[in-house]
Amino acid sequence: MSVDRWAERSLVGSIARSVWQWQLILTLSVVVMGAVVAVLDPHLFGSVPFLTGLLLIVAIGLAAIGLDWTRHPTRVALTVPLLDTAAIGLLAASTQSFSFLWCFPVAWIATYYGTPALVSALGIALATQVPQWWNGGRTVETTLTLLIIIVSLGFLGVTISIGTRRTRALRHLMRRQSQQLDRAIQRIVAEGHRADALFDAVGVALARVDEDGQLLAANAAYRALYSYPGDDLTHPSSAVEYADYLGDALSPDQTSVARAAAGARVTNERMWLYDAEGEWRALSLSIRERNIDAGGARGAIIEIVDDSDSVRQQAESRSQASAVSHELRNPLTAILGHADLLLDDDTLDPAAKEHATVIENAAERMLVLIRGLLGNTQPSDRAPRDFDLGSVAASAVAAFSPTAAAKNVTVVKEMGASLPVSGDGFRMRQVVDNLISNAIKYTPRGGTVVVSTSSTADTAELRIADTGIGIGSDDLARIFDPYFRAQSATDGHVGGTGLGMGIAREIVRRHHGDITVTSTLGQGTTVTVTLPAASTLEGEGRDR
Template sequence: MSRRASIWRWQLIFVSTTVAIAVLVAALKPTVFATPLFTAGLLLSLVATIVVLVLPWDRIPPAGILAVPMVDIVAIGLTTQAPDIRLGFLWVIPITWIATYYSMIAVFGGIALITAFLFTIANQTGLFSDVVLRVLITAFALGFLGTTIRIGVKRSRASSRLLRRRSEQIDRIARRAETHERRVTQIIDALDTALVALGDDGVILKMNDAYRRLYGVDADGIALPAPAVEYDDREGEPVPVHRTVLARASRGEQLDGERVWLYDADGVWRALEVSTRPMASDADQGAVNLVRIDDVTAALAAAEERRLMSAILTHELRNPLTAIVGHVDLLLERDDLPARAADQLTVVAGAAERMQDLVTTALDASRPARRVLSEPVDLHALVRASVSSFLPTATAGRIRVDVTGASALLIYGDAFRLRQVIDNLLSNAVKYTAAGGSIVVSLDVADDALAELVVADTGSGMAPADVERLFEPYFRGEQAAHGGVPGTGLGLVTVRDIVTAHGGTVDVHSRLGEGTRMRVRLPRRPERNDA
């Protein structure tokens, strides 16, 4: 199809030029048509064009195609017989055609045919030397044109072949690089160690599946509605945003096996060991740091189990040792003991006492520290810390979050569990609030004995039937079930249990399409509660 289109294009250019000239001649000098050869040349051009449009050129060899521009040369030669009409310049078209697709031999063949016409058919009035000069000038001009075009075509084709080979090489290199990158990514994703490549601007450049699972982010690095929260210790204090692992790594801090506790999106405590290493980067990219995060929860659990087993064994050894020491003391109090037996019992007593000291030391070391439930807690500080954790997710969803009310609100309770309450309420508000909405967290004192925390959003809201069942385990409202919002239906159950354990209450006000208002009331005085 490309060969046929090319032949048609060249022939149509030629015949359209010829027809245009014939129209001009008919309008300005119609007497020229009285010249038989001129008319014959025009008819030959039209007949050649019709033949070109009809023949199946895909089945004709290149040598047969060469006949078309040669016929055009003959047609132009016939038209040059007309007096006072210089149509020889039209030979440029077939010569250009031949030079574009055929060798210089074919070009010289076409020029030879033109020369023959100039000598035999064209108007040769005047001196022979003038005729020869005109023929030679025409032949040299067409030869120069054909040679120049032929050289240009050769260079163009050579450049095209070179570019094609270069393009193929680049494609092969790109495919190999892509395959290599996929293999490296698959290897990295298969690791249990979480890896993150981080720029100095805090942007994640690359991460593996282990990090996504650990921190609850999707494939694009966007935090899910319930992101993991870093703590300075198990059930300790939440780490401020500017002190998180990624924030410190982006500032270039070098970490080596630093312990961080993570409360993940599934409500599971995970112990992490974090290390950072600088990576190679170019000048435009800036500094790049590799963050390596190992989940050592299982190792710590195994160590805790060993510690507990050691404590149990130590405790069980204490009773028989106490019996040994007691009975040895009773024997040493007897007056009828032989001197050698008393000495031996003294050795036994000393060894038993030393063993008792070792057991007591090991038992004390194996006892875990007990956390006091009722301790002073600034509820406003907990709210600020929780809002800071959820603010990136809310900002990405174009949700406004405001904190209003008391700037400091002291109560007594368990800071870790109260943070869980705030996190769950904020998580739900962010999940069910559409882009452009808002969330307001307010703190106030209901009376001298109660602190009041309210989380109000402009989200989808709930039907009355859903509100009544909101605190049932695993219950999810119709909006959540059909809207594809992730969740387990246990978050508000946890909120209710923690608030109840603190002697407080939680209530809900929600209307479908108008948002939800969650209110938590907590006693400000210390509560005696073992929950």
């Protein structure tokens, strides 16, 4: 609706309400004053002008209340205060005291109508007093009093009229500014939605981090890469960052988010990620500075490019080069050997020896090239080594401490002596991260997660117990099935893929260990990981 049309409808509604509001007040005032006159000076009811004015005001009041003034033009409603002015003039003709009632119609007219209507009302008031002057019923003193009242009412009306016009102009201006503000807000919201859509459409993983290390926003590529459920960035990520392929997991203060919060600025730095589905991803990390808000809060933008496909292709190329180089080296060695035999033969004529020398030099150059190709290839696995399972668990607890604090979940460490085991430390860190992440994720606010270790002469044991939502007995038997999620998790709208526990059991079994789960629905879950001690495996001579 336009401002002008709104102003017109608003004025019509205001005038319609004013008809019965003002008229009701005036009618009640006249009725009360009439009752007082009936007690104090009843002979006034014998005056025809007085009785006529009194009945006329009552009749106008009843008519004003009964009519629907919104169906009539605004000028029709003007007849009501003008008739009131004439009726009050009849009352004032009988007694001067009733002349003060003119302030009601005058104020009414000045509020909603212009100066001509005000002058007309004052003219009607004076006209009702003409018979009194004509008959000589007015003295000089009463005439002067009446003129003072009329002049005062004129000044009052003009003052009210000016104030009302200013008020209307201000309301009109505020309404126009409000509509402009609404349109501006709608444009900002629409632009925000377009920006969010563009942010999510970017294929590069992007995230905003504040100076406290909190993720403020992340696009779809980043959430998918780090396995965040939906738009919720408060849940712990089940993906873990590494500095090197098959290396040790980054400490909590060396992760990309922690470095961004600490003020580090890097460009295209290689980083590795072990995602929730058990896949390695080669990432190119860049961290750029940014002002988060107009208040000057500092923060950073994390930009991650997934180079896994290109790195995988390079690795395959190196593997193929290694295989080809290896196959070429054997025949080249044979060529060099026979060339040496020919050169050692004294019966060989000089021309043949020259050809044999050329063959030998070319074969040696090719062998050098092949050895260079073989030297550029790297082994894809590393040998097992001893590591402390307790230290891995403590590091994982430290990594998930901010997430637990954000959910108001208390994490208790009950670590005993060191737990030396043999195997692949980074893979066992994946197991521990997954179990602690699940415990925090499925524990409501105010709950507790206890991470404890124990050992015997032959085994090392890690136990993670929580006071979370628990798992039903029917679902517990399928907890390690791929893509299976317990009913309590789906009912609680907690995100997940259903792959983590199966991957964890596979890693533990490759370490000749076992993983067990006990749970009570609504009370909590306990996961126990049991591994052979390092000395036990060495004694048995097991090959990892």
